[in-house]
Structure formats: structure tokens, C-alpha cells
Amino acid sequence: MKHRADSLFRIVALSTLVVALLTLAVLLIDIVSDGIGRLNWQFLVNIASRRPQNAGIYHALAGSIWVITLTALLALPIGVAAAIYLEEYGTRSRVARFIEINISNLAAVPSIIYGLLGLGVFVRVMGMGRSVMAGACTLALLALPVVILSTREALRTVPSSIREGSYALGATKWQTIWHQVLPMAFPGILTGLILSLSRAIGETAPLITIGALTYIPFAPDGIWSPFTVLPIQIFNWVSRPQAAFKANAAAGILVLMVLLLAMNAIAVFLRDRFQRQGRA
DSSP: OHHHHHHHHHHHHHHHHHHHHHHHHHHHHHHHHHHGGGOSHHHHHOOOOSSTTTOOOHHHHHHHHHHHHHHHHHHHHHHHHHHHIIIIIOTTSHHHHHHHHHHHHHTTSOHHHHHHHHIIIIIIISOOOSSHHHHHHHHHHHHHHHHHHHHHHHHHTSOHHHHHHHHHTTOOHHHHIIIIIHHHHHHHHHHHHHHHHHHHTTOOHHHHHHTOOSOOSSOOOSTTSOOOOHHHHHHHHHTSSSHHHHHHHHHHHHHHHHHHHHHHHHHHHHHHHHHHHHHO
16 A cells, blocks of 8 residues: 555656646747847847837846845855854754744745835835845845755754864864854855845845836946846836737846856856865
């Protein structure tokens, strides 16, 4: 009976995987067929336009790069610091347990809630306005639970003998963490950062909630500039009735996919490099 149940589970799992892959393949083929004809240099360097043949994504692409870069700069140090505290210093304290419970809950919160939080705290209370900084802070909150949880798992994979050997040589706890534990855990930390930023770069609802513009004729030139991002621009084009804007939206999706793959490739390269250095 148990063997039959296991076989049935494998068949269902394999069937689900095949259906998901086929669905993804059909979607990719449809997007490529609709958008490949619009991909050219002019599409990349032009700004938004009410004429579909003149419309481009430079402003949205620049906004996405600004926002996701600033999000990484905010989420990585805060998330790693929180994980180090929870895993290395506060494992038995009530404060640490309270933080752990809230982090686990935040990982399942819908993204629109982060947008409402960003609107209330960053835009209104802190006076950041509809700026790149407000958007990055909101997405950093969205990314933090994944960064913290993955960093804690990476810290747990470091053998205790590494810590004990460092203590035996006279190193303090912080010196051990900084010079021994973090370098060995860094590949796992980068994996968590990849996952969190991959989610953040495709988010639309939180940024619309804080007031990111759906139409903007310029690229941001600083962290306090108004902005838009690729998902919002794609959403704007999809909502237009003209068929030519649908082709622009498909081309924008392709650019977003290339940006996501490039970002992941850089992170994977850095992760593999640190892994080789750790083995050496």
C-alpha cells in the first residue's frame, strides 16, 4: 500500500511538473512571437509615448535598475545583521523569539500590505514622497524576510568546528563571525538575495500603492526623483486598447526577463566564486 501511494505521488508530481513546463513554454513562445519584432535599439532608448511606434522603455528600465540596486543595498546589510543577531547572539532570548515569529509571519504577507505600509511610513510620515528611495525602502521590507531566513540557514551550515578553532586561537566572537563564519556562509546569503530580488523586481502593487507613476517622460537622476519601473510600464501598455501597445508590452516583458536573468547570472557567478575561494 505504501509503495502504491509513493508511486501515485510521483506520477502526480511528474504530471504537474510537465503541465507547468508546457504552460510556461506556451507563454514564452507567445510573448516572444508578439514582442521580438519591437525589440530594437530605439525601443531601449526612447521614453514613453502615446504613439506605440515611438514608445520606449528607457525611463522604466532606468527606474527598475535604480530601485532594485537600492533595494539590494538596503536589504542585504540589514537582513544579514538581523540574521547574525538571531542565530549567533539572541537564540534564547524572548526578544529573539518575538522577532523570529514576526519574520515568519511577514514572509507570507501579501505584497499590497507592504505597499500600504510604505505609503504610511516612508511616503507620508518620513516625507520621502513618490521617490526612488520610498520605492526601494518598501521593496526592501518585502525582501527582508527571505534574506533573513536564508542567511540564518546559511549560517547554520557552517561547521561548529570552524568557530571552535577560531576561539581556540584567541579570536573574539565577532572576529570569528566576520573572518570565518560569514565568508563560508556568503554563497548561501547570495542565494537568498537572488530569490528576494527576483520577487521584488517583478512587483507592481506595492509601487503603485506608494504612488509610482504609470506615465513619466524622464528617467530618474537620483534617489529622490519620481520614477516608474518595468512592471508598471508593462501594466500600462497591457491596459491600452491598441494592439500595437500589446506588442510593446510583450517586448517589455522580454526586457524584464533579460534583466532578471542577467542579475541572477551575476549573483550566481559571485556565489560560485566565493564557493571556490572557500574550498581553497
